[in-house]
Amino acid sequence: MDRRRFVLDSLALPCLAARAAAPDARFTVEARFYEKLPYKKIKCKLCPRECVIDDRERGYCGVRENRGGTYYSLVYSRVCAAHVDPIEKKPLFHFLPGTQAFSVATAGCNVNCKFCQNWDISQVRPEQVESEYIPPRNLAALARRYNCPSIAYTYSEPVVFSEYVLDSAEAGRAAGVKSVVISGGYIQEEPLKQLCRRVDAVKIDLKAFSEKYYKEVVNGELKPVLDALVTLRKQGVWHEVVYLVVPTLNDSDAEFRGLARWVKTELGPDVPLHFSRFYPQYLLKNLPPTPIATLDRAKSICDAEGLHYVYIGNVPGHPAESTWCPKCRRAVVERAGFTVRAIHLDGGKCHFCHQPIPGIWERTSRL
Amino acid sequence: MGMGTQAGITRRNLLCAGLGGAVALRAAAPEKSRVVIASDPALRATFASPESARVLKLLDRAVQSFYAADSPLAAWKKIARPNEVVGLKVNCLSGRGAATSTVLVEAIGERLQQAGIPARNIVVWDRLNSDLESAGFQPASRKDRIRCLGNDSAGYGMDLAVFGSAGSLLSNTLTKTCDAVINLPVLKDHGIAGVTLALKNVFGAIHNPNKYHVNAGNPYIADVNMFPAIRQKIRLTICDAISAQYEGGPSYMPQWSWSFNGLLVARDPVALDYTGWQILERKRAEKGFKSLRDLHREPLYIATAADSAHRLGTNDPQRIDLVKV
Numbered sequence: 001m002d003r004r005r006f007v008l009d010s011l012a013l014p015c016l017a018a019r020a021a022a023p024d025a026r027f028t029v030e031a032r033f034y035e036k037l038p039y040k041k042i043k044c045k046l047c048p049r050e051c052v053i054d055d056r057e058r059g060y061c062g063v064r065e066n067r068g069g070t071y072y073s074l075v076y077s078r079v080c081a082a083h084v085d086p087i088e089k090k091p092l093f094h095f096l097p098g099t100q101a102f103s104v105a106t107a108g109c110n111v112n113c114k115f116c117q118n119w120d121i122s123q124v125r126p127e128q129v130e131s132e133y134i135p136p137r138n139l140a141a142l143a144r145r146y147n148c149p150s151i152a153y154t155y156s157e158p159v160v161f162s163e164y165v166l167d168s169a170e171a172g173r174a175a176g177v178k179s180v181v182i183s184g185g186y187i188q189e190e191p192l193k194q195l196c197r198r199v200d201a202v203k204i205d206l207k208a209f210s211e212k213y214y215k216e217v218v219n220g221e222l223k224p225v226l227d228a229l230v231t232l233r234k235q236g237v238w239h240e241v242v243y244l245v246v247p248t249l250n251d252s253d254a255e256f257r258g259l260a261r262w263v264k265t266e267l268g269p270d271v272p273l274h275f276s277r278f279y280p281q282y283l284l285k286n287l288p289p290t291p292i293a294t295l296d297r298a299k300s301i302c303d304a305e306g307l308h309y310v311y312i313g314n315v316p317g318h319p320a321e322s323t324w325c326p327k328c329r330r331a332v333v334e335r336a337g338f339t340v341r342a343i344h345l346d347g348g349k350c351h352f353c354h355q356p357i358p359g360i361w362e363r364t365s366r367l
Numbered sequence: 368m369g370m371g372t373q374a375g376i377t378r379r380n381l382l383c384a385g386l387g388g389a390v391a392l393r394a395a396a397p398e399k400s401r402v403v404i405a406s407d408p409a410l411r412a413t414f415a416s417p418e419s420a421r422v423l424k425l426l427d428r429a430v431q432s433f434y435a436a437d438s439p440l441a442a443w444k445k446i447a448r449p450n451e452v453v454g455l456k457v458n459c460l461s462g463r464g465a466a467t468s469t470v471l472v473e474a475i476g477e478r479l480q481q482a483g484i485p486a487r488n489i490v491v492w493d494r495l496n497s498d499l500e501s502a503g504f505q506p507a508s509r510k511d512r513i514r515c516l517g518n519d520s521a522g523y524g525m526d527l528a529v530f531g532s533a534g535s536l537l538s539n540t541l542t543k544t545c546d547a548v549i550n551l552p553v554l555k556d557h558g559i560a561g562v563t564l565a566l567k568n569v570f571g572a573i574h575n576p577n578k579y580h581v582n583a584g585n586p587y588i589a590d591v592n593m594f595p596a597i598r599q600k601i602r603l604t605i606c607d608a609i610s611a612q613y614e615g616g617p618s619y620m621p622q623w624s625w626s627f628n629g630l631l632v633a634r635d636p637v638a639l640d641y642t643g644w645q646i647l648e649r650k651r652a653e654k655g656f657k658s659l660r661d662l663h664r665e666p667l668y669i670a671t672a673a674d675s676a677h678r679l680g681t682n683d684p685q686r687i688d689l690v691k692v
Contacts, residue, residue, distance in 0.1 A: 056460060061577070
């Protein structure tokens, strides 16, 4: 059984999740971000790609379709993956550590990373993967049932199912459940601002710090992602950044240093930056896993540039999985893999020296 | 089997030339690639459906000429063996008007059956059942009839085909059902890729065509055509140019369509695409439209398909044996 299918297959909740075997009008809602053009064409205004789409055609993401000059999302409530994950797996390290996130995805993505570990759902059309019908209100109810204080929109690319995210986040808030978005950040400003008004945290996968890499490996662009990060800061939404280090492609000292300086200047030194280990996947199987020494080098450079929270991921047991107080240098959140072993925070401050540690920590006192 | 007289066929590659298009093409690379343009100016004077008998005659003339065969039937027998399942890869997304003509497909089905292929072993296919139906192809309920099958029914395989920048799952109809495929694109403009002809039509065989329209489809269209199942199974392309469209594609735009009243036939998809592209450019110029290059949608993928990394055919007019009948 596929790991992401586990919850879907074990739900056995016919009132909440009815299996969809065929295209279904329940999954189709008019898209919120597009412009009508002559001859029944439309221009998508959701992501910077701005696909111009003929009647009966879909955009790059494959989940939004022009039908007679009206643009539709085909993935509203169409959940193809659901799982209860530790929030650390997202990773979000400064957001309710030690809690579970009810994690969902629909098919589709607006980039095509050659290293994608979830390409079997991100690079397919919605009708090419089995899905469940989970409308927003039911999603919030499922999160509560599984004792998850948050819903994570993850695995594929939440930008392409943003209508569902927006409504689910609103339903979640009404039910006391937070929402977090795990995204590549390739989104236009207006839809991002709408997301910011409804979600509680965003993790951005910054794939590299060069346009060349974005063009050749991601099939996207760097600048709109950087712009999105700045928008997140301005909107005041908690955000963390992950950088997957791919050997020989985005692992130079200059790139790490440029990244660190940009983060410090544009986002501030307190934004968590995670360097994650690459494993050969999908279309990029010719490269080895990232050497741990490379990740250590990346962290050292960013530490030296003055970033306060630089983590190393996909290396279970590495000391840089834990959160260290930048003032007294003691561990305030001790982690091993996705497990939180201890939390030494009092009201968002270091237990030892009272240094404020930025993040969203509300539930930490219950652990 | 009567021996064809097409330029470039040798004793060594005779079998490949008769039954395995792409393989033969590589073996005969220094030779010219034949492209036949068959036309019947009286075929379709208006937007009415063409007469079946005239389409059949046009088809016979085109295929017989391409294979330089003694008879139409002799030509059809070179395409597939009686025990093979033959797929007809139509182009249906745009619905009636800009889709492969049902009359043409019926004519091909008739000739294949006369060549010994049972109707049940002929499969008309494209991406979606709904696309097929919108173009006039109805799924047959009887097993002794020609089948119409969308990839949404047949599904896709689990193995990722990879070449260059492209990675895709392939339609089960292509990989499991069919032994041979006749590619049946339409001569038309494409708003992103420039033109959509033989090379572009194979996007209907992959699960993720939406990913490969970036940069006007270059190099993705060429890369997808390198997938072994595609290269090995497509034995012939018959481009439906009865009605053609020089602007506004791939959607059907009657104001930019015209009756070309012809068919383009080739085994070399690059040569066919180059030839079809030039026809569309000439029509655009005649109608006062800018060239595709001026509009930044020149189909550069055709040249890529011909380059040393792909060698799918030739886009050099000096190496194209253009035959008009």
